[in-house]
Amino acid sequence: MSTIAEVELPANEFALCQTLDSVPDAEFEVVRLAAHGADHVMPYVRVSGTDADPMNEALEDDPSIEDAELLDDLGDELLYRMNWIDNIHVIMHVLLDEGGTIMEMYGQNNRWHLRILFPTRDTLSATHEFCTDKGLTFSIKNIYDLKQSTGRGEFGLTEDQYTALVTAVERGYFDVPRDVTMGELAAELDVSQQALSERLRRGHKTLVESALRVGDAASGDDS
Structure with missing residues (x-):
């Protein structure tokens, strides 16, 4: 049975760690995410809570990403396309090894929040075991099955x-x-x-x- 999990990842174990630390008031929301090969993902990221200049500077200095391109500046909201190239082991495992889908993903300050659709409960368990083996934090906050009808x-x-x-x-x-x-x-x-x-x-x-x-x-x- 397909399972949806709400999970948290610490920012210091994930992409954009340096940027979140440099611009602590910024909030990041991934609006589209796709794996490209086995070593990087290309997300479209909506950013709020900051201006373009400090964000561009922070992204340029962040070693976990490359080719960050500002697509739209709406004043109170920025839209970027970028490549994540480091600290993405969890995402790559979910997308490529377990066939999962990232339904929602946003980050701020010291953590990332994800809502992930897993094909089965076993693939969720496998992801948790993968993170444990790699010394990564994968905090499950909520789990529910698509056929669940109460609560x-x-x-x-x-x-x-x-x-x-x-x-x-x-x-x-x-x-x-x-x-x-x-x-x-x-x-x-x-x-x-x-x-x-x-x-x-x-x-x-x-x-x-x-x-x-x-x-x-x-x-x-x-x-």
Whole structure:
């Protein structure tokens, strides 16, 4: 049965480590990722939280990448195409050895968050064993099967996203007008406003995508 896993990787064991350290306020989101050969991957990366000049300088000095090209500068968001050539053992194993698919991937500060579709639960286990053997960190935060029908796993929410969304609903954050501010909610959850905003945004996106998939499946059953 196909399995989706939410995992975390430490930035110091992965590509763009130096860049994340040089520009700590930047957030990276991989919008497309493909393996090219057995030694590098070519992602399209959306960057927010920084300007083009410091980001270009950081990317130029980062030994884990090459040929970083700025494709679009929207002011509050940058789009790059680049080659990742180092610290990509985990990604190469997932894509080439286990036939996995990277559904979502974003990084900030000291970690990367990935949502990976594995063909079977065994291929997820094999990836974990691969990382253990290589001395790499592969922290599994959430696992659910595509046929799972109950619980949070049905929607693919991480624990943090689920907690943030439930608390926001209970405290009236989504009410009009709002009964609580982002700052008050962040203080209650003991996280930064930026971290909370990210959890709400990504959790909301996951819920919408899951609802659309459920709707499509229901339409197919009725036909």
